[in-house]
């Protein structure tokens with residue numbers, strides 16, 4: 001909006017000890033889209049279900065387990081071992097499907113967690129043994145996973161209750177910054193199963209994860225620590241697990257105060273017409289070599305590859321035209337990725353209207369791009385009148401992407417490759433010219449060798 005209206009914007013934010021304030025001025029500084037935003041971290045399903053190696057994997061698994069037992073059942077959140085999953089860390093040693101099946105032959109197939117829990121009327125001990133003994137024993141049978149990893153150790157409820165002092169649910173809450181013993185985790189697990197089941201029966205809707213719901217959060221923490229113990233991962237406190245499960249970044253008052261102060265300072269400069277003095281400032285977590293934690297810098301210049309503020313407005317998008325739909329292009333690429341509001345899209349080669357913001361082309365939304373003759377090399381002119389934004393979308397066809405999946409790049413990888421090849425060729429050419437001048441050195445080396453040999457003979 002500010003870019004479209006040509007108004008300066010003071011961008012700021014804080015995250016724990018880190019804070020930053022930046023003035024964005026159209027054409028003079030980098031804009032909000034000049035820097036690529038970090039993508040949210042997700043974990044592969046097989047790491048969560050089969051081979052966790054960090055506590056966060058166990059925490060994510062526990063949130064899924066909560067959903068499986070008490071929430072909206074989502075097949076993507078299954079927590080039982082996944083026999084078909086590939087091992088992302090050892091893709092070349094992947095056994096065939098038959099070999100994988102042979103590994104678990106004879107073992108009863110893991111069944112859905114909710115179904116199992118209902119069949120035993122949510123008996124806490126039985127649910128515990130299903131999640132932490134039976135499923136783990138099944139996982140251990142998938143021997144290809146444990147060639148280079150430590151095998152998980154199954155844990156029975158009865159055994160867990162002997163591991164350390166068992167605090168009651170209420171006492172455990174008072175120890176939220178301490179790491180609970182496994183016996184305490186098992187007690188909390190059992191209490192939570194009972195209480196959450198009561199709540200589920202009372203409620204008309206499935207329960208949903210809420211980090212501030214004491215019973216829900218305690219269940220997730222207890223589950224995560226029991227699973228961590230099984231996979232020999234260090235346990236964490238309820239407090240730490242809550243921060244991970246809720247994606248909590250602690251706010252620090254002094255960071256926020258510095259950021260607020262700098263926002264006002266920059267705003268005053270702009271109001272007083274001193275735009276040239278605008279700075280971007282930021283706080284560091286640790287002092288720099290000169291002992292400073294609060295630093296400033298000149299505003300960064302616009303990124304020449306930015307699709308918003310560069311003259312070319314180019315975006316390179318990798319898709320599988322036989323798989324991606326027009327709807328996927330509109331909703332995922334244009335609206336989600338490029339933040340367009342009401343995009344109109346015209347094929348630059350055929351001048352066909354691909355997407356019209358007034359709904360005229362809605363009939364072709366389910367069609368694949370290839371059906372509209374949009375293939376490798378196509379250039380789509382995308383206009384968003386709602387925010388005066390124009391983007392040229394360069395289509396690069398790749399076959400490995402499925403469905404509406406896409407990858408986006410601000411620079412043309414092919415152009416980059418071409419450039420690199422030309423550079424390489426130029427170097428080779430220069431090398432050819434340089435070689436003759438190296439000859440005397442080679443000659444001298446040979447002469448030295450001869451001299452040395454002669455000296456040997458004399459000796």
Ligand SMILES: [Zn+2]
Nearest residue numbers: 031034306309
């Ligand atoms: Zn930009």
